[in-house]
Amino acid sequence: MAPVLILERLTVAFPLPDGGWLEATREVDLSLERGRVLALIGESGSGKTTVLNAMAGLLPAEARVTGSLGLDGGGSDLLAPGATREGVAGRRIGMIFQNPGASLNPVLRVGATVAEVAAVHQGLGRTAAWRAAVELLDRVGIDDPARRASDYPHRLSGGQKQRVAIAAALAGKPGLILADEPTTALDAMVQAQILDLLLALVDQDGVGLVLVTHDLAVAGAVADEIAVMYAGRIVEQGPAEAVVRRPLHPYAVALAGAALPFGGVAATGDAPFPELPPADPALPVTACAFAPRCPLAIDRCRSVRPPLEPQDRGHAAACWRAGEAAP
Ligand SMILES: Nc1ncnc2c1ncn2[C@@H]1O[C@H](COP(=O)(O)OP(=O)(O)O)[C@@H](O)[C@H]1O
Ligand SMILES: [Mg+2]
Structure with a gap:
């Protein structure tokens, strides 16, 4: 069966007051089959909402967008910001926001x-x-x-x-539902009910669900596949169980709350590494964006950005030292 979603090389930039551009997402590839759940996780500002908005045609007109989107086996369209309501409707995408x-x-x-x-x-x-x-x-x-x-x-x-x-x-x-932190604003018990409802719809209707969350536990519980974003890029992606049990990228290891063997600080939720400022997505990327915060960074990380490469059975990471921080 053709995937319900094929997103290729999505890059979105927003104009900055100084005339420059802030690249909010960079070269993001995603694909999803019907009846499956993809969780997109990462801290605040990593570009998750921008990815969903680009797919739904909800970006502001001033955004600069490149990449292509194929839905439900149809041809792929170049993405453009400021798409009309009808255009989005034609895409047969259902969007659910954080604040109902x-x-x-x-x-x-x-x-x-x-x-x-x-x-x-x-x-x-x-x-x-x-x-x-x-x-x-x-x-x-x-x-x-x-x-x-x-x-x-x-x-x-x-x-x-x-x-x-x-x-x-x-x-x-819709063949595809995009849900942007749909339970963050709700009580814990209600959160579980809403997630159960979404999962039931995925099973019954065979829709594909992209679920944005900053909670790796939620992602592990509900998703088939997890993509971890950092500073606008996917830095790790794979079967949910593999990403939760054996995260390969040091950032994903920190998200998993695992004890870091090198004495680094592990944290969960929206603000890992609280002692360090968030990476600035406006900086030119010639290096790994995580290197300034990474306890494993070596010279190579500061000069050459590692590509997202398969490491193990569909489990990919963008790290020169992938797997070395895993517990
Ligand atoms: N409309 C916009 N104009 C300018 N910058 C934006 C806009 N939307 C998002 N950004 C910036 O893009 C980056 C990614 O934001 P976002 O996609 O909302 O991340 P997340 O959903 O992961 O928190 C952030 O640096 C954010 O400030
Ligand atoms: Mg968001």
Whole structure:
């Protein structure tokens, strides 16, 4: 079966006030089969949201974008910023954001938000679209959906809003769902429910899911494949279990919270290596971007950036010393 997603050599740059460019993602390749989950992890600022926005056509018009995107076995399109709503709709991508409130129109009944998507994508009339919306709300676990459909977003809890946002995404009958930290704003118990819901949809509908998270434990629990981003590049990628159990890149080792054999500081979550400033993606890249923070860095790391290369059964890392920091 053709992959639902093939992203090739995505590079996105944003203009800086001084006339330069900030490369937020660099030469990112991703691919995904239907019915599978790819987790994209990395600390804040590593470029995760930019990758999703580029695929969904949601980048601001001033962004400079190169790369190509192929969806569901179709031909691949060059990516362009500022794509129209129709263009994105045509891509059959469902997008779910971190803040579910922001993706719902506060002056529309939640049923109308879902029905609008169903009407546009499935060509349904008003009544049929509303009926489809109620069915979708039921499917995503909204109690008493026929009545709830008439509520405005402010009447719903954060978890319910995220369920509605998922229903709206599904109304477009997407082959691919992009979820950007969809549970970060929610309580722990609700987080687990929303992840379970997304996984059920992946299984039942055979959609592909790209899940952005900064939590490696979450990624390990739900994903088939994990890609680790650092300073705009994928520095490690492979089967989820392999990346969690045997991370190869020193940055991934730190994310995994493993004891570093060289006495380095391990941390999890959004801010590993808290004693060091985050890498500046605006710096020209002639070296490994992680070298300034890497306890294993050697001269070669500071002069030649290591390519992302397979090390072991589909498990790739961009590190001259891949595997040496693994516990
Ligand atoms: N619209 C924008 N204009 C300028 N810079 C941006 C814009 N969006 C993101 N960036 C910058 O791009 C980099 C990557 O950001 P982002 O993709 O949001 O990372 P993440 O989602 O991993 O936290 C950051 O340095 C961020 O400040
Ligand atoms: Mg983000």
